[in-house]
Amino acid sequence: MKATIERAALLKSLGHVQSVVERRNTIPILSNVLIEASDGGGIKLMATDLDLQVVETVEAQVETAGSITVSAHTLFDIARKLPDGSQVQMDAADGKMKVNAGRARFNLQTLPRDDFPIIAEGDLPTRFELPATSLIQIIDKTKFAISTEETRYYLNGIFLHVQDEDTPVLKAAATDGHRLARVTLPRPAGAEGMPDVIVPRKCVNELRKLLDENSESSVQIDLSASKIRFTLGSAILTSKLIDGTFPDYTRVIPTGNDKLLKIDPKSFAQGVDRVSTIATEKTRAVKMALGDDKITLSVTSPENGKAEEEVPGSYTEEAFEIGFNSRYLMDILSEIEGDTVELHLADAGAPTLIRENDKSAALYVLMPMRV
């Protein structure tokens, strides 16, 4: 294999694939990136962790077609340190790959291409397209609620499912048992009849990075009950799905919460942030006392002392107190875009529904903390 590629193009594509590669690998080939140069010009770069793989296609001048694998992180670091604008020549022969650019010469160890594991996609019968902006919205508004608890692996991702309501919808939900985030969008054409799937967190994170550079375009999604593939720009991301049953989360979304608080999310979040300065890792709880058109936020820490702040809001129901984990509350508030947020409360022990208004695509449910 022999090919020449512009340094900036190589760096950009390697940046996409190398983050899939785990820093520590017990299987050596998983540290490597597969480089495939084809006769028609252009090379493919591919990395995998066995659950997730990224393939990136870049333009290059191919002299001799062929394929090889080299350490992804090493090649990425080399590309990073090469002078801008340089042409990088990669030449693989006899178990080594030479990398030449400007006055620098590298001779890298390789592993045979045939040892490189490729995820068998199988049949992906469902195909639909989503604007990158919709996908960004889904991820940003739900990702923070994904559980990291490995024993409940079926919560370690974003749950996607379609439903027929007044109009057909696609819903994305994530929960860690303490909070739930859900985005509802019109069902894209082609998604009808798709299986319920749970997209793992690592796939979500990698996808989000790729979306940053392709935020104008639309993303093609192909999936089966066990695999999902995202095609965006020059990148193709394929991931196994989490094999588990997502709980029937709709049952924890309260419908009869009759105490409505309307408040400015920014001053609310800032207030929570300020009073929680006092809170320690152990006592993240912030107490919220609701009264006539105002709330009083307070934190008491046995070690640090006390903090209190009043935030104006619109509230006319009976006064009561409720506690929340301040971080959970701020996670949600930071995703509210408008200048009002609605908190639908019931009592100090029941879940609270949070949303911008009844038309907003995103909805959050937060469980209280005893304070």
Added chain:
Amino acid sequence: MTESAPDLLQRKIIHIDMDAFFASVEQRDDPELQGKPVAVGGSSKRGVVAAASYEAREYGVRSAMPSITAKRRCPDLIFVKHRFHVYREVSQQIRAIFRMHSELVEPLSLDEAFIDVTQDKMGIGNATRIAEMIRAEIKKQTNLTASAGVSYNKFLAKIASDQNKPDGICVIKPHQGADFVAQLPVRRFFGVGPKTAERMAKLNIHNGADLRAQSEDFLRQHFGKSAGYLFRASRGVDHREVRADRIRKSVGGERTYGDDLVTDSDLQDAFENIIDIVWNSIEKSGARGRTVTLKAKYADFRQVTRSHSVDHYVADKNEFAAIGRELLEQIMPVENGVRLLGLTLANLEGAEAADARSTASVHDANQSTFDFD
């Protein structure tokens, strides 16, 4: 407030406990023993009962009881030597049955385990039915009976399995948890031994309801670091997860003595008894370890520990006892009386790997969780 509301992500946990395990295996394999009072363990002067058949229990024979006492209570008691390889085999069989229903199986010893069936791997539909299927399958495959406890956390599941023993099942539903705990004698709470129970009785705490009436501060003042556990448990709350990858880091045991041990011979006698009891639980757990630790608490509540590590796994009871005795000699003679003696085997096989894996998953007791069921 949320005190009585189910504030855990509703889990479904089964605790399976084989009935008089070692003794039942012996009775199964030797028809001569069926229907008779049987004790597994040594009949010698120093021996202790590792397990007693239900017939023997009627005479008041209990596990960890000195064999001499057992023989006195039940003169017809038949002693049989343990056959750990057989128990281990049966243990493998029942664990395979558990795994048919869940990946989350946490064995506590050869004959008991927690199983988290929230995910319902086989799609049976309800936890009670799963527990009954497990019991039936155990009966079919091993010709032994097991008792099951089904509940929404580990604490209640374990207590429930003991409720209708032998060959029984008990289900504690989320709304029954608090009431169930209320009537529970304090002795049934994990970690409450006779001594602690006595101290509780003096404070007029006899059951779960009495415990629940106390503030966490009060409990902390009287029972130190168990306070948090007692506070939650008396409310039927237990956030511990069933951990399939949990590997024990140590096996051990200790005894608090009603009368302080003062003379060397009292101390040595008591110590030999501890060796027997602890070695029994080591064998029962199947653990192998390299460090032996002695713990002693003096009448003035001062505590000392002495430990000794060897470069191989402690081979047998003799070696374990020899290391233990050396450690005891290091603290003798005692000036003050000794009120507690304990021995632990640590540095267990596989524990290093488990250390590296264990993740800090901190559960805040005050944070409520969704009820998905």
